[in-house]
């Protein structure tokens with residue numbers, strides 16, 4: 149075990165917080181079973197206690213210890229783990245404290261792909277809750293420096309996993325009641341999920357089942373204007389596609405939604421530092437990671453709620 153991983157595991161055992169890189173975004177991690185440790189996450193982020201956390205596990209065997217993994221959950225885990233797929237299932241009764249679940253009788257579980265994250269969870273030997281390491285309402289950090297800037301002072305150990313390959317939070321899917329529902333779009337797309345479990349149930353209205361789906365989430369300080377055809381005076385334009393806006397501010401010059409996802413939060417943060425009058429973002433197709441990007445952008449622009 150590397151010194152870094154050992155220090156992170158020690159911190160978790162002591163009930164302290166860690167900066168945990170994953171392939172999606174940087175997380176603020178704590179021992180899922182320790183309410184005092186989990187309380188530090190809510191305090192550090194300024195996060196509402198109604199908003200439950202994702203329990204990160206090293207594999208499906210560890211998931212089965214905290215969640216009731218029915219046939220649907222097993223199929224999703226088999227297809228997408230380790231990876232950016234969170235499964236909400238019935239809680240088994242141990243291992244993820246009430247505060248981490250916001251008092252619900254369900255639990256959200258995910259096995260991350262990034263080897264450094266897996267090494268920490270493996271060595272710790274139990275679930276690690278880790279919401280994004282930003283202060284609540286702000287864009288998730290996707291680089292080590294951004295994570296340190298957001299919540300660095302609250303952690304006892306910080307792991308540098310480099311820039312996050314995905315750059316957006318995980319897809320969240322509920323299997324409660326034997327029905328598969330997409331609670332939050334992410335890098336695992338709707339069509340990929342449907343290819344494994346068949347058609348998804350209709351959306352029941354935003355924020356209904358996933359308590360964390362608040363409006364004006366993921367937002368920088370500057371106002372965000374989506375579907376913009378160009379920049380207005382004082383705005384920075386985050387372009388998409390060839391020749392749209394300045395190369396430095398392009399989400400993807402080749403019009404690739406996966407590249408745009410990986411750059412989105414970093415560019416929102418960088419643009420914000422220039423103190424523009426606003427951040428305009430080019431239209432984004434809804435295919436591939438586009439659905440997840442458009443979801444985050446609508447929230448950043450305050451259109452959802």
Ligand code: AMP
Nearest residue numbers: 200201254255256279280357358359360
């Ligand atoms: P994050 O803020 O990125 O950690 O995301 C956690 C997401 O998982 C939020 O959208 C939560 O509302 C959702 N989530 C976690 N636990 C549950 C649960 N038991 N039921 C429904 N959604 C959950």
Ligand code: MG
Nearest residue numbers: 279280288317
């Ligand atoms: Mg978050």
